[in-house]
Amino acid sequence: MIPRWAKRLFHQATIGDQSYRFMFEKGPPNEFVAVDCETTGLDVKKDEIITIAAVRIRGNRILTSERFVKLARPESDMAADAIKVHHLRQVDVESGQRLYNIWPEFLHFVGGRPLVGYFLEFDVAMIDRNVLRFIGIEMPNPLIEVSKLYYELKYGDAPPGTHCDLTFRAIMKDLGLPALAQHDAFNDALMTAMMFVALRDMKQRGARIERQRDRPRFDMAH
Amino acid sequence: MPAVFDVSQSPFDRLEATEIEFLQDATDIEYYAPGATVLAAGQATEFLCIVLKGAVEERDGEELVSIFGPRDVFDSRSLVQGAATRSFVAREETLLYQIARDAVLKIVSKNDRFGAFFYLDISRKLSEMAHEEEEARFGSLMRSHVRDLFVHPAHFINSSDTIETAGHKMRDINSNALFVRDGERVGVITGMNLSKAVVLNRMSIDDPVRTVTHFDIVSLSPDDFVFSALLMMTKHNKRRVAVKDGDKFVGIVEDIDVLSFLAGNSQLVAGRIDRAAGIADLSAAANDIEAQVRRLRRQGVKADVIAEIVSDLNRRLFARTFEFTAHPDLRERSCLIVMGSEGRGEQTMRTDQDNGLILSEPVPEPMLNEFRESFTAALESFGFPPCPGNVMVRNPFWSRPLSEFVADFRSWVALPTPDAHMNVAIFYDADAVAGRSELLTEAKTALINTVRGERAYLAHFARAIDAFPTPIGFFRNLITSEGAGDALDLKKGGVFPIVHGVRSLALEHGLMETGTDQRILRLGETNVLKPEFARELSQAFRYFTSLRLDSQITQTPGASGTLTKPAELSSMDRELLRDAFGVVKQFRDIIRRHFNLAMF
Known part of the structure; x- marks a missing residue:
């Protein structure tokens, strides 16, 4: 496995389309992009993106008014299993754009800003495969994994052997965030953005997330 | 198009689909750390905010005016007027939807029903504010009824009875006013009327009271509000008002009763306890305590003050019960204690008994046993249920010599079971009620010395x-x-x-x-x-x-x-x-x- 920083340098040198040089420049200070994809399946090599949603974060502000949401028309047919997850049928995606039409706009939307996501590695791998094909680079952006932030704040000081629950649900529950309908790329990106601003603030303030402990017994009758 | 905020809630449910889309495209979500300012007073308002999560305080200077929780919309007033007159501060971690002002105003001008919400909201808030202030100032007067007051029971004499008879009667019933029956008429005579008749008008104490009775009595019903009693006294320049239930006179209210009602009148109950001649009198006074709590709370007295009053009254009650049920020999050799919340003085309503007795030395078993039973039973008859954990003088474990208590402290600390922890907790909260309080001081000092420096024990505790x-x-x-x-x-x-x-x-x-x-x-x-x-x-x-x-x-x-x-x-x-x-x-x-x- 080649490290991301090495790939980044390589792609910076070999980028085919010079008009995408801006991807290697630093984004505006304190700006981030939360991103989420819905795909036809979980195989990074074979499956395809159906929807991609991204929302910019400026400081503590989630810029939903400037969101990026695209429905793509996959090259191959939709698998039945995937339809069950995101409720997008073949007919629904027929109206989507061809993927290669999406990427220029997506890359301009993201620019050099760090990407924020949940299980981001998967989304980035899906995006990289496409972007590499169309523009000849992989996403050079710094990556911020919200489950990692969450882990630090909750389990960072846990004794070894503590059971860790890093599911999306667990994070939402601990942060008390309102659950929007999941498996909608925009909602997922938005919830991820909310997690990010809340977790980042907690980290800055030195707050922690409490873990459930065994509780001693005490008779309170008096 | 993904929904950003909930469009089913008022006032957004009044919008057309295109209008909703228009607003949603002008919506961002902002996160505020606790204490962060959302809108500063005097600052131009750029957004209409809807609370997504968390809470926002509206402050007028230092004063907290209101709090907005999830789904609440603010600040329509400053959005319309342009600048906020009050500040809005995140009370905790807060997420807000913020819709750009221009977009909202555009919809307000286009959609009348949506616009109406804003103007209604503003006027409603203004009137609510005025109402709240009034309520806080006059609340207890406006809501309490004459029946809640202390009403002197009605006592009657005949108009042909003498001034002397009236005077004796007043003394006997410990009241300063009597109803006077004169054929069909009913009047009122007061102690002051009697004195004036004899001293100033040189009447004989054998004269009938008819000529000095006032027949122009002012009366109200037990259902009337306390404030009408106050108004009536002021209007008619009377210090007393008769209370009439239907066509029957049931009592008299004096101005002093109204005043003490407004100020709280627990001293009356305390007086009853102190004057009690036996257990039966105490039982009646005990019932007053609970009524007193409700009355004080309705008058807006703070809970910690009520707890203080109640615990004071309860202790007087226990101390008197101790006097009535314990042999003098026992009283001289013991200290009656209350424990747990009763000891901490944090009891507001009557709850389980939590009491004990520390003896300075062993006493004859029959004397002690008799006290154990009669004290616990007396309290039970007053409405203090027995303690389910049996922490009562009836239980020999909680009524024994000091030396035995002290010996037990060591085992409580050495073997920290949940029961032992509880014993330490309730005993440490104990307070002396009657008898030799130095016994409790000594016991507690011993307890404190036993745990001193025992880090592991204290952590367990x-x-x-x-x-x-x-x-x-x-x-x-x-x-x-x-x-x-x-x-x-x-x-x-x-x-x-x-x-x-x-x-x-x-x-x-x-x-x-x-x-x-x-x-x-x-x-x-x-x-x-x-x-x-x-x-x-x-x-x-x-x-x-x-x-x-x-x-x-x-x-x-x-x-x-x-x-x-x-x-x-x-x-x-x-x-x-x-x-x-x-x-x-x-x-x-x-x-x-x-x-x-x-x-x-």
Whole structure:
């Protein structure tokens, strides 16, 4: 496995389309992009993106008014299993754009800003495969994994052997965030953005997330 | 198009689909850390805010005006006027939808129904504000009825009875006014009327009272409001008003009764206890205590003051009962103590008995046994149910010589079982009620010396603060207890952790205070707790106590009042409750660190 920083340098040198040089420049200070994809399946090599949603974060502000949401028309047919997850049928995606039409706009939307996501590695791998094909680079952006932030704040000081629950649900529950309908790329990106601003603030303030402990017994009758 | 904010809520439900889309495209979400300013007073308002999560305070200078929770919309007033007159501050971690002002105003001008919401909202808020102030100032007067007052029972004499008879009667019934029957008419005669007749008009004490009786009496019904009694007295320049139920005179209200009602009149009950001639008199006075609590609370007296009054009255009651039931020989050789919450003086409603007796030396068994039974039974007859844990003088374990108590302390500390912890906790909270109080002081000093420096024991003892979770999550939402519907347990989640944490610190530092509030004060003074935090803790504690008292009063008599339904609280109370739980959470962290509870 080649490290991301090495790939980044390589792609910076070999980028085919010079008009995408801006991807290697630093984004505006304190700006981030939360991103989420819905795909036809979980195989990074074979499956395809159906929807991609991204929302910019400026400081503590989630810029939903400037969101990026695209429905793509996959090259191959939709698998039945995937339809069950995101409720997008073949007919629904027929109206989507061809993927290669999406990427220029997506890359301009993201620019050099760090990407924020949940299980981001998967989304980035899906995006990289496409972007590499169309523009000849992989996403050079710094990556911020919200489950990692969450882990630090909750389990960072846990004794070894503590059971860790890093599911999306667990994070939402601990942060008390309102659950929007999941498996909608925009909602997922938005919830991820909310997690990010809340977790980042907690980290800055030195707050922690409490873990459930065994509780001693005490008779309170008096 | 993904929905950004909930469009089914008012006023957005009045919008067309295209208008919703237009607004949603102008919507961002902003996160605010606790204490961050959303809108500053005097600043141009750029957004209409909808609370997504968390809470926002509206402040007028230093004063808290209102609190906005999830789905609440603000600030329509400044959005229309352009600039905020008040400041809006995040009370906790908060997420807000913010819709750009221009977009909202555009829809306001296009959609009349949507616009109406804004203008209505503004006028409603203005009138609510005026109303609240009035309510706070005159609340108790406006809501209380004449029946809630102390009404002197009606006593009648005939108009042909003499001035002397009237005077004697007044003395006998301990009242300064009598009803006078004169054929069909009824009048009132007062002590002052009698004196004036004899002294100033040189009438004989054998003259009938008819000529000095006032027949122009002013009366009202028990259902009338207290304020009408006050108005009537002022209007007719009378110091007394007759109370008439239908066409029957039932009593007299004096101006002093109205005044003492407004100021609280617990001294009346105290007087009854002190004057009691036997157990039967005490029983009647005991019933007054509970009525007193309701009355004081309705008048807006603070819960901690009520607790103080009630515990004072209860102790007088116990002390008198002790006098009536204990042999003088026993009284000379013992100290009657109350324990647990009764000892801390934090009892607002009548609850289980928690009492004991410390003897200076062994006494004859029959004498002691007789007292054990009769004291516990007397209290039971007053409506104090027996303690389910049997912490009562009836139980020989809690009524024995000092030396035996002291010997037990060592085993309680050496073998820290949950029962032993409980014994230490309730005994440490004990307070002397009657008899030789130095016996309790000696016992407590022994207890404190036994635990001094026992770090491991103290940690074990303090650990009970983790017995129940604080019902509060991130974004400080209240977590209602499982199995209790949507109710919250104030005792488990709030009162208990404070009481026990404070008790643990107090025990460690050998404080002799018993009340949680006094202990917090001392811990603050001695810097065991940061003075600022001590103040917050004390406020939180008082807040829980007052909420508990309110729910005790509204529930059926005898209910514990530990459960409260956040949904039934005003949004202000809900927020204060969250604040208080937040303090509890902080306090538990302090206790955990202090006693190094992470090792468990």
